[in-house]
Amino acid sequence: MRRRLPWALLGGLVLLQISYPLSGGDTRAAVTVATVMLGYATSVSHALLTRGPRATVLLVAVTTGGGFAVEALGVATGFPFGEYTYSGDLGPRLAGVPVVVPLAWTWMAWPAWLGAVRVTRSRPAQVVLAAVGLAAWDLFLDPQMVAEGYWTWVDPHPALPGVPGVPVGNYLGWLAVALVMAALIRTTGTRPGPDDAPMYALYLWTYVASIVAHAVFLDLPGVASALWGALGMGLLAAPLAWSLREESGPRSPAAPRRAGEPW
Incomplete structure (x- = not known):
C-alpha cells in the first residue's frame, strides 16, 4: 500500500490535468477543483504513509492551515x-477564500520539500530551494487562473514582461510565505526516503506539463508565462532531474553507493 497508493493517486491526477485543456466553462472549474483535491490527497497520503502521523499533522497545519490564514x-x-478577490467559480468560500485554495499550498509544498532535501544536504539551502520550488509554481498557476477569471487583481502592476494581470508583488509574497512554510516543515527532520519517487515524479510532471500547457494548449497571451515558469521551477526541477539521472546511471565498482546515500 505504501508504494502503490501515491502512484495510483498520481496517475489519476495526471489524467485529470490532461483533461483540463479539453474542457471549458463550469466543467473546467469542476476539473480545477477536483485536480486540487486529488493533488492534495496525493501529497498528504504520501506523507502519512512514509513519514507517519506527526510529520503529516505538521505538514497540514503549516501548509493547509497556514495557507488558509x-x-x-x-x-x-x-x-x-x-x-485581489476570488470569484465564486471554485466552490464554497470561507472568509472570502475558496476552501479548496489552501489545499494547493500543501499539494506542491510537500514534493518541493522532498525534492530540495534530495538535491542538497545544507539545511539553509534546503529551506531556500524548497521555498523557491513552491513559489515558482505560481509563475504558472496565477496567469492560468487569472485568465480563467477565478481571481482578479485590483492593480496588476507592475507585472512580469509578457504576463499581464498579475503583479510582481504577488510572486514575492508567495516566496516570503513559502520560506516560512519550508522553515517550519524542516522541523520534521525529513530526509530522503526510499519511497519518495512519486513525489519527485509529481514535481517533475507538474514542471514539464505546465510548460507544455502554457506554451501550446491554454489560451494565454503569448508564451511568456511558459518561459517564466520554466526558469523559476527549473531551479529545483533541473537539479532534481539530474540527481535522479545520476542515481539511475551505472556506478563504478570502485565507488559503491554508501548505505543510506540518497543520491
Whole structure:
C-alpha cells in the first residue's frame, strides 16, 4: 500500500490535468477543483504513509492551515500578495477564500520539500530551494487562473514582461510565505526516503506539463508565462532531474553507493 497508493493517486491526477485543456466553462472549474483535491490527497497520503502521523499533522497545519490564514489575510488586507478577490467559480468560500485554495499550498509544498532535501544536504539551502520550488509554481498557476477569471487583481502592476494581470508583488509574497512554510516543515527532520519517487515524479510532471500547457494548449497571451515558469521551477526541477539521472546511471565498482546515500 505504501508504494502503490501515491502512484495510483498520481496517475489519476495526471489524467485529470490532461483533461483540463479539453474542457471549458463550469466543467473546467469542476476539473480545477477536483485536480486540487486529488493533488492534495496525493501529497498528504504520501506523507502519512512514509513519514507517519506527526510529520503529516505538521505538514497540514503549516501548509493547509497556514495557507488558509495567509489567503484570508490577503483577501482582507492586500498583504502579502496585493489586493485581489476570488470569484465564486471554485466552490464554497470561507472568509472570502475558496476552501479548496489552501489545499494547493500543501499539494506542491510537500514534493518541493522532498525534492530540495534530495538535491542538497545544507539545511539553509534546503529551506531556500524548497521555498523557491513552491513559489515558482505560481509563475504558472496565477496567469492560468487569472485568465480563467477565478481571481482578479485590483492593480496588476507592475507585472512580469509578457504576463499581464498579475503583479510582481504577488510572486514575492508567495516566496516570503513559502520560506516560512519550508522553515517550519524542516522541523520534521525529513530526509530522503526510499519511497519518495512519486513525489519527485509529481514535481517533475507538474514542471514539464505546465510548460507544455502554457506554451501550446491554454489560451494565454503569448508564451511568456511558459518561459517564466520554466526558469523559476527549473531551479529545483533541473537539479532534481539530474540527481535522479545520476542515481539511475551505472556506478563504478570502485565507488559503491554508501548505505543510506540518497543520491
